[in-house]
Amino acid sequence: xxxxxxxxxxxxxxxxxxxxxxxxxxxxxxxxxxxxxxxxxxxxxxxxxxxxxxxxxxxxxxxxxxxxxxxxxxxxxxxxxxxxxxxxxxxxxxxxxxxx
Amino acid sequence: xxxxxxxxxxxxxxxxxxxxxxxxxxxxxxxxxxxxxxxxxxxxxxxxxxxxxxxxxxxxxxxxxxxxxxxxxxxxxxxxxxxxxxxxxxxxxxxxxxxxxxxxxxxxxxxxxxxxxxxxxxxxxxxxxxxxxxxxxxxxxxxxxxxxxxxxxxxxxxxxxxxxxxxxxxxxxxxxxxxxxxxxxxxx
Numbered sequence: 001x002x003x004x005x006x007x008x009x010x011x012x013x014x015x016x017x018x019x020x021x022x023x024x025x026x027x028x029x030x031x032x033x034x035x036x037x038x039x040x041x042x043x044x045x046x047x048x049x050x051x052x053x054x055x056x057x058x059x060x061x062x063x064x065x066x067x068x069x070x071x072x073x074x075x076x077x078x079x080x081x082x083x084x085x086x087x088x089x090x091x092x093x094x095x096x097x098x099x100x
Numbered sequence: 101x102x103x104x105x106x107x108x109x110x111x112x113x114x115x116x117x118x119x120x121x122x123x124x125x126x127x128x129x130x131x132x133x134x135x136x137x138x139x140x141x142x143x144x145x146x147x148x149x150x151x152x153x154x155x156x157x158x159x160x161x162x163x164x165x166x167x168x169x170x171x172x173x174x175x176x177x178x179x180x181x182x183x184x185x186x187x188x189x190x191x192x193x194x195x196x197x198x199x200x201x202x203x204x205x206x207x208x209x210x211x212x213x214x215x216x217x218x219x220x221x222x223x224x225x226x227x228x229x230x231x232x233x234x235x236x237x238x239x240x241x242x243x244x245x246x247x248x249x250x251x252x253x254x255x256x257x258x259x260x261x262x263x264x265x266x267x268x269x270x271x272x273x274x275x276x277x278x279x280x281x282x283x284x285x286x287x288x
Contacts, residue, residue: 023126
């Protein structure tokens with residue numbers, strides 16, 4: 001065997017007994033930092049939309065009901081007031097300034 | 101838990117499974133990258149790329165191959181991509197964007213090589229760098245990772261005969277390269 005062949009064999013066999021390399025402990029954190037961050041969903045669930053819509057409808061109905069109530073009450077009161085005034089000043093009676 | 105279970109967990113966003121999977125394969129991935137790239141910094145960067153790719157594509161893993169085969173394949177592809185990128189940068193003259201070692205293929209001292217073999221190991225890695233991509237991968241998987249020809253065939257997606265042929269050509273080419281080194285050293 002030539003001297004060069006012996007040297008080449010030694011080079012080729014230099015990995016004998018080789019241990020495996022271990023990566024740095026910080027590598028996992030580096031990977032985590034590079035993972036795409038899960039975006040918080042900006043979509044609102046149907047349940048939330050339904051709840052909000054129901055709430056708004058209820059609020060609207062309550063408002064309409066109160067407005068209707070409000071409108072009816074002053075009219076009744078006004079009617080009462082007018083009647084009182086008519087009665088007080090006896091406006092229903094025929095008006096004749098020459099009659100005592 | 102099996103690697104398949106862990107991959108399924110990763111696909112469902114379970115980070116505990118991802119951590120377990122990392123612990124299971126980190127040494128395998130890192131060593132394949134290190135043997136190809138011959139630079140710890142680049143090997144760590146590509147190892148990160150490999151696990152990010154695993155996290156991204158866990159759901160698309162087909163049960164046709166073993167998980168370790170799939171992981172090896174990703175690691176080799178990413179390493180070769182990095183080497184090709186470095187070669188392109190070298191050709192275009194933009195050496196600022198790549199690390200010095202990957203560009204010059206300088207003396208690489210693999211941290212796992214026994215201290216008495218350090219010098220010879222560095223010569224071997226320098227010679228490995230001169231092999232064609234496929235010969236390089238086949239040689240690393242066989243003689244550094246210690247895999248069988250059957251496993252190498254599955255990883256490289258070629259037949260066992262093709263692996264045998266690649267290994268034969270790699271060894272022949274390495275002997276030629278080393279013979280040149282021997283004469284160069286003798287001439288000095």
